[in-house]
Amino acid sequence: NAGVTQTPKFRILKIGQSMTLQCTQDMNHNYMYWYRQDPGMGLKLIYYSVGAGITDKGEVPNGYNVSRSTTEDFPLRLELAAPSQTSVYFCASSYSTFGPHGESQPQHFGDGTRLSIL
């Protein structure tokens, strides 16, 4: 089972360059998320999507854009890379956040993309 797949695993960018981090999931999850993890910190939510065509900002959206054209894919775009965006980026997915008993569904994470901007 592939689960959540992120590419690339590592990338070095120069300041001002742009790139897209790819994320795809094969679990038919309708919810998808992008997080960043800075050293010694927890994960911060960048953007999320509750279904194809629907996206919304999380806690730290500045400098990023997302799109959700299909259920499976949720790419994250950096338009003008800045050193402050050096981080590890995680994509996650889950079923609709309310399960059959109203419970919050666990999120399943990809392996992460380590991004350095120099």
Add this chain to the structure above:
Amino acid sequence: AQKVTQAQTEISVVEKEDVTLDCVYETRDTTYYLFWYKQPPSGELVFLIRRNSFDEQNEISGRYSWNFQKSTSSFNFTITASQVVDSAVYFCALSEATSGTYKYIFGTGTRLKVLA
């Protein structure tokens, strides 16, 4: 405001010792969910457990156990007879019903080192 505190930045134990990782949360919601994730050196996050605010039963899964106490707003994680493979960063997370259960608030993590 919602918050998750993992005061232990790093813990080192010798193999076979028991170890408890602390998690203290703050929330005004009456309905909320708590999670533990493991991040091994390879980097991925692995889901370990979810606990609902209305279910205070403790849970045991093999060498892992979780103690949920609403009175102290804590959701602590104990590993019994630790093994080297338990070495990882462990994150506690909170989601609240009113602010959208997709919004996880993560603690800063506890790095556990199990020495052979």
